[in-house]
Amino acid sequence: xxxxxxxxxxxxxxxxxxxxxxxxxxxxxxxxxxxxxxxxxxxxxxxxxxxxxxxxxxxxxxxxxxxxxxxxxxxxxxxxxxxxxxxxxxxxxxxxxxxxxxxxxxxxxxxxxxxxxxxxxxxxxxxxxxxxxxxxxxxxxxxxxxxxxxxxxxxxxxxxxxxxxxxxxxxxxxxxxxxxxxxxxxxxxxxxxxxxxxxxxxxxxxxxxxxxxxxxxxxxxxxxxxxxxxxxxxxxxxxxxxxxxxxxxxxxxxxxxxxxxxxxxxxxxxxxxxxxxxxxxxxxxxxxxxxxxxxxxxxxxxxxxxxxxxxxxxxxxxxxxxxxxxxxxxxxxxxx
Ligand code: KG4
Ligand code: ZN
Numbered sequence: 001x002x003x004x005x006x007x008x009x010x011x012x013x014x015x016x017x018x019x020x021x022x023x024x025x026x027x028x029x030x031x032x033x034x035x036x037x038x039x040x041x042x043x044x045x046x047x048x049x050x051x052x053x054x055x056x057x058x059x060x061x062x063x064x065x066x067x068x069x070x071x072x073x074x075x076x077x078x079x080x081x082x083x084x085x086x087x088x089x090x091x092x093x094x095x096x097x098x099x100x101x102x103x104x105x106x107x108x109x110x111x112x113x114x115x116x117x118x119x120x121x122x123x124x125x126x127x128x129x130x131x132x133x134x135x136x137x138x139x140x141x142x143x144x145x146x147x148x149x150x151x152x153x154x155x156x157x158x159x160x161x162x163x164x165x166x167x168x169x170x171x172x173x174x175x176x177x178x179x180x181x182x183x184x185x186x187x188x189x190x191x192x193x194x195x196x197x198x199x200x201x202x203x204x205x206x207x208x209x210x211x212x213x214x215x216x217x218x219x220x221x222x223x224x225x226x227x228x229x230x231x232x233x234x235x236x237x238x239x240x241x242x243x244x245x246x247x248x249x250x251x252x253x254x255x256x257x258x259x260x261x262x263x264x265x266x267x268x269x270x271x272x273x274x275x276x277x278x279x280x281x282x283x284x285x286x287x288x289x290x291x292x293x294x295x296x297x298x299x300x301x302x303x304x305x306x307x308x309x310x311x312x313x314x315x316x317x318x319x320x321x322x323x324x325x326x327x328x329x330x331x332x333x334x335x336x
Contacts, residue, residue, distance in 0.1 A: 001075065002017060003018050004062070004077070009079045018315065085332045096326050112336045116134060130144075133269070140157040157210065162211060168215050194242065274303075
């Protein structure tokens with residue numbers, strides 16, 4: 001089964017052709033970072049305008065690279081939430097028009113379930129059930145996944161998402177947007193024990209997260225330790241971001257392992273943009289191995305937003321005869 005997948009939930013225009021939900025025939029992503037960088041974050045209006053410009057050439061290119069004709073496609077999968085409504089609408093309107101014109105079945109996909117399914121693009125994916133940690137710019141949640149469409153959310157952030165904390169701290173330090181990859185790189189040569197930032201942990205029995213206090217702790221540290229005249233010297237900056245990153249990673253790792261123990265599961269899947277973070281990957285592997293828990297992390301290309309992950313789910317649902325009507329709509333917060 002060939003699925004044409006489309007992802008426009010935020011600031012990446014993604015198009016892919018995936019065979020039988022596992023084999024990528026093409027997967028292209030057009031990042032809008034150069035457009036949003038100067039504003040220090042995603043500007044929704046600019047994002048949707050750019051999606052409109054890119055969607056036709058991106059889908060055409062995905063079909064060309066896959067060497068597949070539109071008439072050979074068995075299903076069109078498109079992200080319909082959560083995300084920026086204006087951005088989502090571009091992908092959805094395009095997918096609906098294509099479905100109406102060709103008669104190819106349409107299926108709307110939840111972006112978070114898409115992230116959790118990216119692991120099935122890897123050579124040796126886990127068997128269900130497993131614990132899934134979704135860490136992105138908009139989400140930080142823990143799930144128990146018993147199958148496609150069989151998910152239970154067991155924890156989530158009460159305020160900022162982990163990626164949002166990375167982005168806000170980077171902005172504060174003048175490091176540009178998005179902050180995650182910059183902090184990840186800078187921290188490689190920093191001392192993670194230089195500054196002891198708080199490890200925000202709600203009660204022991206809760207699997208929820210909270211990152212806004214940690215962000216405030218970084219703001220307070222910078223206020224209390226100003227470095228004239230134009231910012232932090234390189235070594236101090238490395239120590240600062242490295243210490244911040246360590247605090248985020250500590251909490252993510254601790255809660256995930258705690259939940260795996262609680263659910264008596266020996267498999268953990270990391271996904272979402274922050275799962276590309278080298279320290280999170282390293283620490284999760286180390287700590288999990290002590291509990292004989294196996295950690296599965298998609299290739300960094302499939303951690304950040306992409307359409308191939310949408311193609312995995314499109315296949316799984318269409319195979320089960322599940323389709324969406326042409327009244328499919330965009331939802332900024334689509335519960336999962
Ligand atoms: O999944 P994603 O591409 O989009 C959303 O659905 O939000 O995630 C983007 C987020 C941004 O906040 C970005 O700073 C963060 O993922 N990110 C990282 C890294 N790469 C991307 N955070 C930490 N370390 C990284 N290497
Ligand atoms: Zn995402």
